[in-house]
Every structure is written in C-alpha cells, then in structure tokens.
Amino acid sequence: xxxxxxxxxxxxxxxxxxxxxxxxxxxxxxxxxxxxxxxxxxxxxxxxxxxxxxxxxxxxxxxxxxxxxxxxxxxxxxxxxxxxxxxxxxxxxxxxxxxxxxxxxxxxxxxxxxxxxxxxxxxxxxxxxxxxxxxxxxxxxxxxxxxxxxxxxxxxxxxxxxxxxxxxxxxxxxxxxxxxxxxxxxxxxxxxxxxxxxxxxxxxxxxxxxxxxxxxxxxxxxxxxxxxxxxxxxxxxxxxxxxxxxxxxxxxxxxxxxxxxxxxxxxxxxxxxxxxxxxxxxxxxxxxxxxxxxxxxxxxxxxxxxxxxxxxxxxxxxxxxxxxxxxxxxxxxxxxxxxxxxxxxxxxxxxxxxxxxxxxxxxxxxxxxxxxxxxxxxxxxxxxxxxxxxxxxxxxxxxxxxxxxxxxxxxxxxxxxxxxxxxxxxxxxxxxxxxxxxxxxx
Numbered sequence: 001x002x003x004x005x006x007x008x009x010x011x012x013x014x015x016x017x018x019x020x021x022x023x024x025x026x027x028x029x030x031x032x033x034x035x036x037x038x039x040x041x042x043x044x045x046x047x048x049x050x051x052x053x054x055x056x057x058x059x060x061x062x063x064x065x066x067x068x069x070x071x072x073x074x075x076x077x078x079x080x081x082x083x084x085x086x087x088x089x090x091x092x093x094x095x096x097x098x099x100x101x102x103x104x105x106x107x108x109x110x111x112x113x114x115x116x117x118x119x120x121x122x123x124x125x126x127x128x129x130x131x132x133x134x135x136x137x138x139x140x141x142x143x144x145x146x147x148x149x150x151x152x153x154x155x156x157x158x159x160x161x162x163x164x165x166x167x168x169x170x171x172x173x174x175x176x177x178x179x180x181x182x183x184x185x186x187x188x189x190x191x192x193x194x195x196x197x198x199x200x201x202x203x204x205x206x207x208x209x210x211x212x213x214x215x216x217x218x219x220x221x222x223x224x225x226x227x228x229x230x231x232x233x234x235x236x237x238x239x240x241x242x243x244x245x246x247x248x249x250x251x252x253x254x255x256x257x258x259x260x261x262x263x264x265x266x267x268x269x270x271x272x273x274x275x276x277x278x279x280x281x282x283x284x285x286x287x288x289x290x291x292x293x294x295x296x297x298x299x300x301x302x303x304x305x306x307x308x309x310x311x312x313x314x315x316x317x318x319x320x321x322x323x324x325x326x327x328x329x330x331x332x333x334x335x336x337x338x339x340x341x342x343x344x345x346x347x348x349x350x351x352x353x354x355x356x357x358x359x360x361x362x363x364x365x366x367x368x369x370x371x372x373x374x375x376x377x378x379x380x381x382x383x384x385x386x387x388x389x390x391x392x393x394x395x396x397x398x399x400x401x402x403x404x405x406x407x408x409x410x411x412x413x414x415x416x417x418x419x420x421x422x423x424x425x426x427x428x429x430x431x432x433x434x435x436x437x438x439x440x441x442x
Contacts (some may be wrong), residue, residue: 016084019084024055031152034047036150066083100316105297106281106300111197112197130203138207146176173195173199175193176191177191191366192207219398220400228437233363233364233433240368245379253339254376270304276344278303278329282429292315299327314327345421360391367386368383368404381404383404388402
C-alpha cells in the first residue's frame, strides 16, 4: 500500500504543477470498519470501507481544495484539474504563506493493534450479545435499550511539493451500552462507553457504570431549591464542557478573528491553579498520531501553566500568520483545514477525590444536555446535568436532572483538582474538578 500511495501522490503532485499550480498537496486515506448496533436487544452487523483523497493547490495566494473517494486514475486526474481551476478563480488570501515544510516526528508511538485488524464482525457480534445478556444477570431491575461496538483500522499518506512525505496507520475500538432501570415506579436511564486504540476484552466497568447510572437516575429526587457555591464535575461531563467552552478559546483561528476571550491574555494568569496541555504524542492516547492532517508532527503543547496562558493550538496557516511554529493540530473539516485539539490533559492537584468532595454541595456526573449552546466568547454556560448527586453528610444522594450555570472565567480562581487523572474515552484526561461560583437549580 505504501508504494502504491507514494506513486499516486507523486503523479498527482507532478500533474498539479504541470497544470500551473505553484504548490500542491495530496492526502490519501483508506479505512475499514466493522460495526455492530443493536435495536433494543437485537444486534446487527455492518462492514464499511472508504477511500478519501484531498488535493490542495495554491496559485500565488489563491488556494483551493478538491476531493475524491476513489483511487481510479481518470477520476483523480479530473480532481486535480478541478483543484487547479478552482485555485485560479478563488479569492486571494493575503495571509497565505504556503504549505508546510517537512519535519521528522516528535515521538515514535503508533496506535496500531494487530488484534483489532485480525478480528471479524462475528467476534464483535458475540461481544455485544454478551453485554446484552450479562446486564440482567447482574442487575435485576435494569434492561438494555441499545448496545454497539466498532473495530476499525486505517492508513494515511500526505505529501506535498515542498518535499513533505508522511505516513501513519492506526486502529480503533469502541463499545457502548444504553440501559433503563425501574425503582419504586420511577424510570431512569444510563449510558456508558469506552474507546481505545488497542483491543479491549474486559467490559465489567462498562456494564457497571451504565447500570449504576440508570438505577441512580431512577432513584433520583428533585433538588427543589437553588444552590450557589462549589460543584464537583466528574471527568466525563467536565470534558464535554471544556470541548465547547474552553477548547474553542485556544483555537488560533478564533484568536486571529477576535472571537477568543484569550486573544490578548498570553503571559497573564487567568485560570488559577489550572495546568492544561494538548498532547498529540501521549502514548496510548485516543488522539495520538505521528502527524496531523497536513503531515506536521503531533507534539505536546502547554496551553496553560499554573493558571498562566502560554499559547494556542495551530495549523500551518494560523501559525505562520502569528509568526510561531505549528503545534500539529491541523484537521480536515467541512472541506477545509481547521484547527482541532488532540489529547487534552488537566494536571492533577493535591487532593484525593474524597477530600475534594467534602468541599462541594453537588457532584455532576453523566452527560450534559445542551452543552453545544454554551458561549465560549464570554465563558457563560447553562447546561442540564443528567446524573447529579447531592452531597449530604458525606454521602452522594442521586438527584433528578438539574440546571448547572456559571462562567468559567469567574470560577477560574476557585478551581481545585483531585490527584487522579481519569481517561474519559473522549480524548480528555481529567481529574475530578471543583469549581466555585456555580448555580444549580432543579
């Protein structure tokens, strides 16, 4: 495959220059996945294979992208021609400063597991069936409403006319379980999932979390009041909040466009005790890779250190506009090269989880509804927590869903973190986190 992709890439780049492009880049990706999804307790299998070809060309400061879903030469020849034609008529971008230059990888970890590649959909069907049958054995009052899994692997190659040549391969596995529980005539729902770059065979924690959440949801009582003060966010809902509320603020394109509240905060202490790192080289990380979508090496980038803003996430375009080095965070999105996080890590603090919970009134767990409506420009958020708990006499009492509102910048000085870092299976690696000045109603 490597030789075939290199041959195709060389031909595309040569053809683009022959047609009048000043620079050209080609990105080729092939992927195969086996999926199982259940409708209730009846799992069904699906196999999928895909080819994705992106051709980006520049004519002066005019840039265009054309894509294809085949490696057939006639179709690719037409795609190259379309890219060059589009570049000729595109609007000039005064900030365009060329394609990335070649660089060596910053690390050597490759997220590729032969076990995932070798397994067939039948094995995955058996695992999903086992999940479904195991739930009623362990939890009498819980039923499975849906379950599923994925096994996938892929190979990608990026090359450009500056001499860049980058290849990588990767594997991925996921399992999910949705549940419903009854308690004293009340119903509650639960959901749990795991994602990994390597093969996982133990699903006990997955079952226990989905079932416990459903049971706690069924037993939840109404808060019946408004609480203002300290709230503890479990890692998963915290990751959901950060994805929409804080990550966009560190996106260099938002900084350049004046949309980030951090645009003039570099070197300033904004986030109390927070240390936040984007690490695309993390061994075992869900978002770890040798290269980003442009073939630029993934690396470790400190965004906040002990509360002080240190920098932002960049692709080649934003980095050159700001006169810095790309952080290796380019991603393909909606027909363009955007900026995207890799593995996002918050450094742990000094407290145990038990010590941290002693200082809070409510613990937020489960998922956050309407989290996509938060305002990253102002830092304001108002979300619904599906599985909250009231802290009472040192114990966690399940609550019905509550509204959780605040402002991340107003709460920044109050942040406290537990020592233990948890893998949320979403690419966020986070501790239990205390945030003050939060209002909870329900």
